[in-house]
Amino acid sequence: MFTAINLHSQPSLNRRFFRTQISVQLQSRNLKISSCLSLNKPKDQPTNVSTAAAGTGTDTLRIILAAGGTGGHIYPAIAIADDLKTLDPNAQILFVGLPTGMESTAVPTAGYSFTPIQAAPLGRPFISLYNLFVLPYVLIKSLIKSFLILGEFKPHIVIGTGGFVSFPICLAAGLRGIKLAIQEQNSVPGIANQVLSLFADKVFAAFNSSVDCFWQKSKCVVCGNPVRLSLRNYASKAVARRHFFSKAVVGKGDGKVVLILGGSLGANALNVAVLHLYTEMLDEHKDLFLIWQTGVLAFDEMESLVKFHPRLYITPFLHSMDLAYSAADLIVSRAGAMICSEILAAGKPCILIPSPNVAEGHQFHNACLMADVAGSRVITEDELDSLTLKSAIEEILDNEGLMTEMSERALKAAKPDASVEIAKHILSLVNFSSPQG
Numbered sequence: 001m002f003t004a005i006n007l008h009s010q011p012s013l014n015r016r017f018f019r020t021q022i023s024v025q026l027q028s029r030n031l032k033i034s035s036c037l038s039l040n041k042p043k044d045q046p047t048n049v050s051t052a053a054a055g056t057g058t059d060t061l062r063i064i065l066a067a068g069g070t071g072g073h074i075y076p077a078i079a080i081a082d083d084l085k086t087l088d089p090n091a092q093i094l095f096v097g098l099p100t101g102m103e104s105t106a107v108p109t110a111g112y113s114f115t116p117i118q119a120a121p122l123g124r125p126f127i128s129l130y131n132l133f134v135l136p137y138v139l140i141k142s143l144i145k146s147f148l149i150l151g152e153f154k155p156h157i158v159i160g161t162g163g164f165v166s167f168p169i170c171l172a173a174g175l176r177g178i179k180l181a182i183q184e185q186n187s188v189p190g191i192a193n194q195v196l197s198l199f200a201d202k203v204f205a206a207f208n209s210s211v212d213c214f215w216q217k218s219k220c221v222v223c224g225n226p227v228r229l230s231l232r233n234y235a236s237k238a239v240a241r242r243h244f245f246s247k248a249v250v251g252k253g254d255g256k257v258v259l260i261l262g263g264s265l266g267a268n269a270l271n272v273a274v275l276h277l278y279t280e281m282l283d284e285h286k287d288l289f290l291i292w293q294t295g296v297l298a299f300d301e302m303e304s305l306v307k308f309h310p311r312l313y314i315t316p317f318l319h320s321m322d323l324a325y326s327a328a329d330l331i332v333s334r335a336g337a338m339i340c341s342e343i344l345a346a347g348k349p350c351i352l353i354p355s356p357n358v359a360e361g362h363q364f365h366n367a368c369l370m371a372d373v374a375g376s377r378v379i380t381e382d383e384l385d386s387l388t389l390k391s392a393i394e395e396i397l398d399n400e401g402l403m404t405e406m407s408e409r410a411l412k413a414a415k416p417d418a419s420v421e422i423a424k425h426i427l428s429l430v431n432f433s434s435p436q437g
């Protein structure tokens with residue numbers, strides 16, 4: 001039935017193939033990322049701790065933002081930094097993250113100083129070589145580096161938005177009695193943020209449900225997730241669609257656009273399902289357009305298997321998420337907390353496929369919450385195949401009334417000003433009033 005390639009016949013082989021691909025590409029990508037580090041440094045920005053702190057008077061606000069690993073932790077930190085800068089343009093901001101993580105390029109690109117530290121993920125609670133030897137060694141090393149950074153930069157506050165790299169510097173700040181705030185994106189907090197909440201002055205939670213899980217409920221304030229400034233203002237649908245498709249094909253932009261997102265790293269299960277359905281869907285629906293973000297690691301593989309189609313845009317990573325959200329009528333995505341919050345802010349109907357491979361199954365809880373507040377459809381990875389996904393997409397696209405209802409509910413549940421609210425809380429935590437009033 002499907003003309004592209006029959007991957008169903010070899011599911012286990014496929015998974016193994018993807019895993020091998022991932023580890024091989026990861027190694028080469030790490031090399032590429034570290035070598036781009038210097039190329040991506042903004043010229044007008046200081047690039048390390050001492051130069052970032054240099055010239056700062058005693059009355060200049062100094063903030064460290066600790067974030068890393070994936071976009072879901074890095075972009076909320078950048079959103080908070082942008083709003084802090086709007087409120088206090090003189091504030092000195094330093095980001096701390098992994099030397100080879102996505103943050104090492106995303107942060108300098110956003111115009112902020114970045115200093116790397118090595119860190120390791122907290123192990124699960126069982127006895128293993130990793131937990132007994134590797135973790136304590138890396139943790140002690142990263143704590144020492146964190147104390148040095150704190151001593152040199154002298155921040156008034158440290159803000160952690162997650163990723164295991166944020167743990168040592170936040171812990172060091174807590175131990176040194178420096179003000180500490182953490183931001184939890186998910187509906188269920190991870191263990192690192194639970195531990196850090198013991199030292200934190202404030203916990204910015206995205207959802208009420210995560211407050212219920214925190215040991216330190218009195219420190220929590222529910223603000224929503226900090227959505228980037230660029231995702232709070234959208235271009236028109238027609239302009240956005242012409243960014244992805246040729247004018248001759250997209251015309252006045254009357255067709256339907258489905259945006260497929262695998263999260264900042266991509267999602268193999270979703271890629272395989274889309275690979276099986278895209279030709280049939282595009283053939284059956286002549287007004288349908290697909291924007292498909294595969295993730296960097298799977299892109300070469302997917303691109304080599306996909307046949308060119310003028311109504312298909314395939315990319316490893318979307319650098320203009322504002323245009324992607326604006327172009328879309330329907331979004332099919334993993335249930336990462338930031339993407340969920342951005343979908344609400346954009347007011348779009350969505351189908352969510354939560355990743356089963358995340359701590360405490362938090363994406364499933366995020367997806368259930370989205371179903372509750374915005375009527376989002378949820379397909380578990382066990383249920384996911386091309387037929388299930390195709391009929392879920394068609395059910396929504398064929399029902400204008402349902403699409404409008406889902407959009408309205410999403411907009412009603414959105415908290416687009418979360419980042420401004422968090423920035424204001426931070427200024428009051430450190431007793432700095434905004435020069436902007």
Ligand SMILES: CC(=O)N[C@H]1[C@@H](OP(=O)(O)OP(=O)(O)OC[C@H]2O[C@@H](n3ccc(=O)[nH]c3=O)[C@H](O)[C@@H]2O)O[C@H](CO)[C@@H](O)[C@@H]1O
Pocket residue numbers: 070071072073075076162185186261262263264265293316317318319321334335336337338339340342355358362363
């Ligand atoms: C595998 C994993 O650990 N996933 C976690 C990670 O997801 P992940 O990093 O995928 O985070 P989200 O899906 O929540 O957000 C991704 C962020 O990257 C941006 N983006 C994404 C794709 C793209 O092509 N371009 C782009 O700019 C999005 O606009 C968004 O701001 O952090 C989330 C927030 O803690 C968690 O809920 C997820 O469970």
